[in-house]
Amino acid sequence: MTRTVPSLLMAVALGLAPRPAAAQFTSGNITLTLFQVMEDGVVTRTSDTDLGKALNGIQCDNAANVMLNFTTNNVPSAILFLDLWVGTPSEDCSVTESRTPGDRRICSHLPQDPVIDATDGSFSVSLADLIAGSTACDTGGSEVSLFLWALATGESETTGDITTAQYGFVQFAVDPTPPAAPVPNETASSGDTAISITWPAVGEIDVTYRAYVDTASGSCEATTLVAGAPAPVDVTGIISRRTGSDARSISLNGASLGLTDRQSAAVAITAVDANDNESPISQIVCITRVPTAGFCDVYAADTGESCPQGCSVSPPGTSPSPLPLLVPFALIALGLSRRRSRR
């Protein structure tokens, strides 16, 4: 999904992270805070950074097994369960008519009324229940912001008027759409210690890229990587996965990949957006390890004399020392300061 800068700013402003209530709604006394996301019984998001991300396509596909855990504060003491509703940022579910059965109802009622944990005031709700009344998880759509409203009325589907002491809400977002697959600039690349693959940016911003390298097949034709297919989930064994930054190139060392001379491997690139949606894999780039000759190798072949090795400006593998360039500048500074100090 392509996001413009303003829309991204809005997404950040309206994201999933627990934050103050939206200005257009009257705040209720009850505070809701998302503190944990569990998938298949395993906690997958707990940090503020992760909880600030929108729920992604993978979680949508597994919605029945994705549980969102919330804490509550200021729930009236006699209340044992909550009546949950979901609305868009323009739908105020504290207003009676928003919940009144009929054509004018604009908020969605969740089928389950979660019980509040007596010890810590927490409750859980599945993603499947949260999105039951919306199209938020439909692939192809853009990121959707929703509000979860919790009503503490003792009713399972509150239709009457409520007071500010009886409700609270929290915002969350759903982004089911992965970025487009990157399109590598090369179909084949060769080299020895720095086999380069480059690609232009996919349309979405705030994207990182992953490279999947299949070295076990021994050739590019026999690879298990298939262009357009979902990214491999199991990256152990024959597939090695390398996660890059937002750079749009990767440099692979043939020796480090275990390639012998003239041996090939298949490489595929995927793009991953800020909400961990991963694109399908790109077209396959066939890399081949071949020995290369640099300036010193050609010089040695031409002249019969080898380049010096090791007696250098700085230790091998580090940048040359800036000392030769810094000394003149130090002289200038010193000279000027001495001159001015005599005035």
Added chain:
Amino acid sequence: MIKPAPILLLCASLAFALVLPEAARAQGFSSSSWSHSSRQEHRSMEHTTMELRIGSYTPDTGSSAFSQIFGGDSGPMIALEIDAHLFRIPHVGIVGLGLSAGFARYRGRSCTVAGDGSPVCGGSGANGGEKAKLLLLPVSTMAVLRVDALARDFGIPFIFSGKLGLDTIFFRSRTGGRVDGEGKTFGLRWGLQVALELDFLDMRAARALDEDWGINHSFIFFELYGSTANSTMALGDRTFAGGLGMTF
């Protein structure tokens, strides 16, 4: 093979640059002490000349290696030179000791290797292999004669300079992810320069520069120079550069 420690060389140059201006000051010469008194009577003493230059530099390796990998890449070479003034020869010019440090980087593509291990190049850098880079850091210590009699005695703003000294070129060659050669090579360094002093463009501004910053003169120059650095690897060149200079 000559192997002076580069740090020692730099320290010696630093000491020269710090001590020699004191000696010059002890002599008490300045651009006003013997020049057209009506034109420059308020000039402060001169101790140092600084030059910032840029120009093409293509190492003459004595082989096709450079052109095969880097094609027509000619740098540029950017360098800074500081000359400490030792003494003035009346009606001739200034004798000084100069220290210069430069930087040039070249980018190209590596060659492939045939079955017998020999390089196979497409020529003129048009290879399909990995990225190749060559970094040169030349450091030179030179004796400098600046003939400024025309400017000082007759008001003709041209200065002619000659330079001769030792050149040390530090280098590193990188191919793909490996460093395939690095080190330093030595040789002689020479240079012939013609400079145009800019003071005549605005004498008042030139005077203000001197009073506020101690800059006696500013000038632009063109320099033909060369290096025979080839003690361990031939990386010298004969080329030209232009730039801006200032006398403090």
